[in-house]
Amino acid sequence: MVLAVVGGFWVFPFIWMALGSLKTQREILVSPPTFLPENPTAANYTKWFSELHFGTFFANSLIVAVVTVLGNVVFCSMVGYALAKIDFAGKKILFGAVMVTLMVPSVSTFVPLFVIIANMGLSNSYLALILPFLTQPIGVFLMRQFISGIPDALLEAARVDGAGELRIFWSIVLPQCGPPLATLSILTFLSSWNNFLWPLVAMQTEDKYTLPVALSLYSTGQNATNYGVLLAGAVLVITPILLLFVFLQRYFIQGVAMTGIK
Amino acid sequence: MKLFRSSSDVGGASALMRRRRTLVAWGFALPFTLVFCIFMLLPLLSSLFMSFTDMTSRDLRTPFNVNFMGLSQYVALFRDPQFLRSLKITGIFVLVGLPLTMALALCFAVALNKGSQHLNAFFRALYYAPVVASVVAVSVVWRYILQRDGLLNSALALIGVQGPDWLHDTRYALPALIVMTTWRNMGTLMIIFLAGLQTVPEDVKEAAAIDGASRRRIFWSITLPLLKPTLLLGAVLLSVTYLQFFEESFVMTQGGPLNSTLSASYYVYQKFSFGQYGISSAASYVLFVIIALVSALQFKVLRSDD
Numbered sequence: 001m002v003l004a005v006v007g008g009f010w011v012f013p014f015i016w017m018a019l020g021s022l023k024t025q026r027e028i029l030v031s032p033p034t035f036l037p038e039n040p041t042a043a044n045y046t047k048w049f050s051e052l053h054f055g056t057f058f059a060n061s062l063i064v065a066v067v068t069v070l071g072n073v074v075f076c077s078m079v080g081y082a083l084a085k086i087d088f089a090g091k092k093i094l095f096g097a098v099m100v101t102l103m104v105p106s107v108s109t110f111v112p113l114f115v116i117i118a119n120m121g122l123s124n125s126y127l128a129l130i131l132p133f134l135t136q137p138i139g140v141f142l143m144r145q146f147i148s149g150i151p152d153a154l155l156e157a158a159r160v161d162g163a164g165e166l167r168i169f170w171s172i173v174l175p176q177c178g179p180p181l182a183t184l185s186i187l188t189f190l191s192s193w194n195n196f197l198w199p200l201v202a203m204q205t206e207d208k209y210t211l212p213v214a215l216s217l218y219s220t221g222q223n224a225t226n227y228g229v230l231l232a233g234a235v236l237v238i239t240p241i242l243l244l245f246v247f248l249q250r251y252f253i254q255g256v257a258m259t260g261i262k
Numbered sequence: 263m264k265l266f267r268s269s270s271d272v273g274g275a276s277a278l279m280r281r282r283r284t285l286v287a288w289g290f291a292l293p294f295t296l297v298f299c300i301f302m303l304l305p306l307l308s309s310l311f312m313s314f315t316d317m318t319s320r321d322l323r324t325p326f327n328v329n330f331m332g333l334s335q336y337v338a339l340f341r342d343p344q345f346l347r348s349l350k351i352t353g354i355f356v357l358v359g360l361p362l363t364m365a366l367a368l369c370f371a372v373a374l375n376k377g378s379q380h381l382n383a384f385f386r387a388l389y390y391a392p393v394v395a396s397v398v399a400v401s402v403v404w405r406y407i408l409q410r411d412g413l414l415n416s417a418l419a420l421i422g423v424q425g426p427d428w429l430h431d432t433r434y435a436l437p438a439l440i441v442m443t444t445w446r447n448m449g450t451l452m453i454i455f456l457a458g459l460q461t462v463p464e465d466v467k468e469a470a471a472i473d474g475a476s477r478r479r480i481f482w483s484i485t486l487p488l489l490k491p492t493l494l495l496g497a498v499l500l501s502v503t504y505l506q507f508f509e510e511s512f513v514m515t516q517g518g519p520l521n522s523t524l525s526a527s528y529y530v531y532q533k534f535s536f537g538q539y540g541i542s543s544a545a546s547y548v549l550f551v552i553i554a555l556v557s558a559l560q561f562k563v564l565r566s567d568d
Contacts, residue, residue: 003373007388010445014391016413017403031411032419079294087280088287094295101302103557105506107527108550111534111542112308113301115325132305135298165286194396196509197531212398216513219402227406234399245394249387252394256453 014238021045021231028227044232052218052229053206054236061210064129064199065192071134072188073181080143081169085155095144102137110201117202128202129210133192139184146180147173183255186248193241211237313544319537328540335544344521345545348529355440355525356504363444363500364493367451372481374452375459386456390449397446401513404442405429429515432522439510439523446510447503451496458492459485498559505553 020028021044023037048054082088083095113132122128150173158168199210209217215233223229245252288295308325313335315328339345370389374382392400407413408428415425428438462485470480486493508527511517517524517532524532526549533542 003370003385007385010389011391013400013403013407013445014395016407017399020403020406029411032416033413075294075297078290082287082290086283086287086290088284089280090284091287094291097303098298101298101306103502103553104302104306105502105527105550105553107506107508107530108309108546108553109302109305111530111539111546112305112312114534115308115312115322115539116300116305118322119325131297132301135294135302137302140294165290169290190394194394194398196396196398196512201531201534212396215396215402216398219398219405219513220516225409227402230402231406234396234402237399238395241394241396242391245387245391249383253386253390253453256450 014242017231017234017238020227021235023228025226025228028231029225044228045236047229048232048236052214052233056207057209057211057214058236060126060208061193061212064126064210065189067126067130068133068192069185069188071130072136072139072184075135076139076143076184077147077174077177077181078169079140080147081173083140083144084147085150085152085173086165098137098140102141106197110198113198114201123202124204124208126208129195129199132198133188133195136188139188142180142184143177146177150176179254182248182251186244186251187255189244190241190252309543309547309550312539313541313547315540317539317543319539321539331540335540336548339541339544339548344524345526345529347521348524348526351436351522351524352505352507352526354436355443355507356501358437359440359443359504360497360501362440363448363451364496366444367448367455367496368493370448370452371455371459372485374456386453389452392446393449395446397509398513400442400446401510404438405514408438430519432519435515435519435523439507439514442514443504443507443510447500451500454496454499455489455492458489462488498556501556502553505549505556 019035019037022040022042023034024039024041024043027034027038079094083091109132117123117128117132122131154172155168158172163171194212195210196212196216199213200216203209203213206214215230215237218233219230312325314330314332316331316335317325317328321328374386374389409415410427410430414428418425426434428434466484466488467480470484471477475483506527507525508531511523511525511528512531515523517528526545530542530546530549533539533545
């Protein structure tokens, strides 16, 4: 009972966001505020679609997130397999380097990253948003842990039968990696979708902004109190992730329990 | 199976095998390693290099054409009252936000650990929802709630209290941001604590109950001590997050009013946007070292847990 009441308060900012996004600019600044919109309007949303290039921002966010996820799935599972199942020179160093960077905050790398990206001629391109997040140490850790649990005998039998490592990886290891890959994909998608500091720094023209960057730049300018439009924007940013969360809740929660990060 | 392996591990054949294996393994690791070196290790090392130079945005295209300054950027940093203040603000943020978030998360985890499974899954999702939402997006609605004649102050007016202009008052802006960040991060810790609570053996609790221990006593003397590793892990993870606190103040207050919410990360960003890459890198390295120390603590905690 207490949980339900507190829970109501807990998600209230979301409800207030949705209600506010449907109010007119006049009603939204009225004090004391009305709860339900008196004349519900979709004008705040249409503004995003007609004047504010929502489609472009959405496409940018989606392209970056999807490619980042795919890259992580491929790269982390491959390196995870090598680290878990093959004995090779340099393995300890590689794993050590990955573990050391596990906790490197993005704030400590974005300045040199900006210089590197600029000198590679990648400024203001999708690649600038994707490449730095293609190799997440946590993904390597996750994949290595999981693949270590696949019995050696299974791989050894395939080796005896003459299968190469690529073949073993592709047809024996990968098909079993569903759960950790799902977790990795969701964690990566979430952090890419919500990523803010780096896209803010790296993208210079409006046609390359991701959704959070577009929303934040709109909200700090002269439109800072244009709450109707801002709240509609917030709803548009949050809805895709919230939908994903509702349907794939299990993996989100597993991800946190497995890795201790969000 | 063993027979095959030992027979191939003899003499020259085995050395050849090992070399082949190493080649194959690096084949698997190469794509990752390449990107990892360029976009992770290199920036980390360059950051250190840049912090010893006078690099500015004018040197963007000629990053090696800079003057070596030794430690003078660090000296300048620790003489800058703004930087010291940003460390203090970050410290307050961690010291107040951490216990608050942990206490709340523990309460919710304990409450969700009993009763109907079905209902609990629903509530768990409810309380976790703020974690998945974009900071920028939730900041917009919090700003709207906290504005001078916003929802919170209208509610306070009903009970006869006149609320301040939360985000434009130097006394209330930081506490307001702490509350919002707590709201946003509680879910993560709650899940970690729930996982920890499920490892506390029921029979120990039952035995204590039979011996006449009250529920409160069981919680304080059995559950909590057994939960210690989980609590420590949560504390470290969260302090690493809170030490980097930036986005909330960027969107809600732009570091203001009067720089009262300008965190260490914000300082790094500010110096960068002024084009002062050298001092920005030095500040980011100081922050990195602080975070690394906290992370090292985490590894120690995790080790002792085994």
